[in-house]
Amino acid sequence: MLNNSSYDVAVIGAGVSGLSCALILARHGKKVVVLEQHPRLAPVLRGFKRNGMFFDSGFHYVGGLGDDGPLWPLLRYLGLDIGLELTPFNPDGFDCLHNCTTGQRLCLPVGFENIRMQLSARFPGAAKDIKEYLDDIERCWRSVPYLDLDLDLNEVVNASVHGLTVAQALARFAPWPELQGLLSMHGLLYGIEPSQALASLNAQVAGSYYHSAHGIRGGGGAVVQTYVERLAAAGVEVRCGAEVTQILSEAGTVSGVCLSDGAEIQASEVIASMNPALLPEMLPAGAVRPAYLKRLQGLRQTASAYVLFAACTNPVEVLQGCNLFSQQGTGVFDSCLDQNVEERPLFLAAATPQHLHAGVGDSEDGESKIRHGVIGIVPAAHSEVAPFWSGPHQRKHGYESKKKEIGAAICNRIRTCCPELESLEQVDLSTPLTLQDYSMAPAGAIYGVGRFAGQYNPQAVTRLPGLYLSGQAIAAPGLLGALVGAYMTCGSMLGHDLLRGELRKWR
Amino acid sequence: MTEQEVIELIDSSLAEEFELERAEMTPEANIYEDLGLDSLDTVDMVIVLEGAFKFKIREEESVRAIRTLGDIHQFVLTKVAENS
Ligand SMILES: Cc1cc2nc3c(=O)[nH]c(=O)nc-3n(C[C@H](O)[C@H](O)[C@H](O)COP(=O)(O)OP(=O)(O)OC[C@H]3O[C@@H](n4cnc5c(N)ncnc54)[C@H](O)[C@@H]3O)c2cc1C
Numbered sequence: 001m002l003n004n005s006s007y008d009v010a011v012i013g014a015g016v017s018g019l020s021c022a023l024i025l026a027r028h029g030k031k032v033v034v035l036e037q038h039p040r041l042a043p044v045l046r047g048f049k050r051n052g053m054f055f056d057s058g059f060h061y062v063g064g065l066g067d068d069g070p071l072w073p074l075l076r077y078l079g080l081d082i083g084l085e086l087t088p089f090n091p092d093g094f095d096c097l098h099n100c101t102t103g104q105r106l107c108l109p110v111g112f113e114n115i116r117m118q119l120s121a122r123f124p125g126a127a128k129d130i131k132e133y134l135d136d137i138e139r140c141w142r143s144v145p146y147l148d149l150d151l152d153l154n155e156v157v158n159a160s161v162h163g164l165t166v167a168q169a170l171a172r173f174a175p176w177p178e179l180q181g182l183l184s185m186h187g188l189l190y191g192i193e194p195s196q197a198l199a200s201l202n203a204q205v206a207g208s209y210y211h212s213a214h215g216i217r218g219g220g221g222a223v224v225q226t227y228v229e230r231l232a233a234a235g236v237e238v239r240c241g242a243e244v245t246q247i248l249s250e251a252g253t254v255s256g257v258c259l260s261d262g263a264e265i266q267a268s269e270v271i272a273s274m275n276p277a278l279l280p281e282m283l284p285a286g287a288v289r290p291a292y293l294k295r296l297q298g299l300r301q302t303a304s305a306y307v308l309f310a311a312c313t314n315p316v317e318v319l320q321g322c323n324l325f326s327q328q329g330t331g332v333f334d335s336c337l338d339q340n341v342e343e344r345p346l347f348l349a350a351a352t353p354q355h356l357h358a359g360v361g362d363s364e365d366g367e368s369k370i371r372h373g374v375i376g377i378v379p380a381a382h383s384e385v386a387p388f389w390s391g392p393h394q395r396k397h398g399y400e401s402k403k404k405e406i407g408a409a410i411c412n413r414i415r416t417c418c419p420e421l422e423s424l425e426q427v428d429l430s431t432p433l434t435l436q437d438y439s440m441a442p443a444g445a446i447y448g449v450g451r452f453a454g455q456y457n458p459q460a461v462t463r464l465p466g467l468y469l470s471g472q473a474i475a476a477p478g479l480l481g482a483l484v485g486a487y488m489t490c491g492s493m494l495g496h497d498l499l500r501g502e503l504r505k506w507r
Numbered sequence: 508m509t510e511q512e513v514i515e516l517i518d519s520s521l522a523e524e525f526e527l528e529r530a531e532m533t534p535e536a537n538i539y540e541d542l543g544l545d546s547l548d549t550v551d552m553v554i555v556l557e558g559a560f561k562f563k564i565r566e567e568e569s570v571r572a573i574r575t576l577g578d579i580h581q582f583v584l585t586k587v588a589e590n591s
Binding site: 160 | 523524525526545547548550551552553554555563564565567
């Protein structure tokens, strides 16, 4: 074995969680290699350029970064705050519920107090319950080990997986279906139906945005660029096109990984940041108990989606510093997967928050015309496109026309609901198959393994010494969840007291 | 289900899912010291029991207090009785 193929830590997966783990461990003097199956790093987050426009693929906005935002120390510690320019969303309405049938819009202002005031004024009959509901979320959304750095870890009692669901928590607002819609719409950001999502999960995700909502200039592409710079400075090696097929062990302890081309990489510790449902196939025989294997295999995945990338010739004022969550009816948001694409809920965002990334395209008369990117996300089932799968990045005949058809339906839906976006035209569409290729998540799950009511998600520490898990499954969905997940993993390796102590200096 | 059937279902499920020797699975056996489980296995144990008996385990304190296989029997028997 070559000397240069021996590392302290090998990280599987170059997404936010894997790359953050690598940076944290490099800071602690570890020699780290990150292995990514995709030809380029951070495939989910990096976005792409088409027709002169930049489209984000896995990022639109982030919560928890306002004044006193608990995400700051996590970014600063890794130098990820440097060079990232935040663009605050509209303080008077950063996320709006849009009723497609009536055309009515109801917006959430930034900040718990503002939300309480605005909603109580609008729904006076529910004022007392609104206050109680929001107080609960404000109290608990950041009560996790790495968002609250003062939390006594011995006192952290993990909320029961059999806790209250979002649907149950919102039942008290039944007389106000519009309010139920508004308070459940962030389910689109964790991909679990309200009847199956824990209220504590909704609190974590929605609560972070209630606290504050920001875009990042340059979007996910800029975030990836910052990671690349920090990784280079930290001397972390990243190998792309390196698919891990086996985790190796010797005498009951992790010893490295094997790649699909047969190459072996020695490492004393391995972090698996990919979807944990992929882990059983990689584990050495007998390394973990059958009960644990079964648990990994049975983990439920979040919903998948169609993501429409489109362009408008007119500026999309309605999406300036604000996202739209659109539903056909009223009441608690659910994905309506049993219905046509046109009937399902829809998330609409400007391609790059705030500062629309205006590109130059050629119009028919040869004159250049500014175009504005729009992104629409609609829940989808993998089975709807599964027949077209013929291998990674390979599709059967008819897939392109199916994509056009679905894209056209979503465009129609948007044009009908939002007359402001009348000039909308499809640029491209990603499907559950695309998401599957980019993250390897089974069935193209947008947020990987979800925190479903009744499901015990795996923890960072495994029973195979030297093997750790990371990613959304062990913490929470989104950028924030992936970052918290990375710290939880590294804290398990380095000692939580040590890592949290260091983070406190970066508040 | 009789008490004996409940105990048999517990023992057979745990034996299979944790690859335990039935001969060692006496009620007095300490699940950590004698049967070799560790704190990481506790969650898997809860999942196995929830799956076998179709109930939800919310009693974290009681689970943490479990030391012997007999404690597990007792815990499950109580829950089965509550649920019937
Ligand atoms: C359409 C969309 C919109 C989103 N919008 C937002 C948003 O507005 N705000 C927000 O905060 N979050 C958003 N997210 C979520 C955010 O993108 C994710 O939370 C985050 O990227 C997850 O990072 P991760 O590192 O945990 O997982 P991933 O990025 O999935 O990282 C896992 C990596 O492991 C690699 N891998 C898998 N198997 C192997 C193997 N065998 N060998 C080597 N490598 C392997 C994968 O290729 C992948 O790169 C969005 C996601 C999507 C899909």
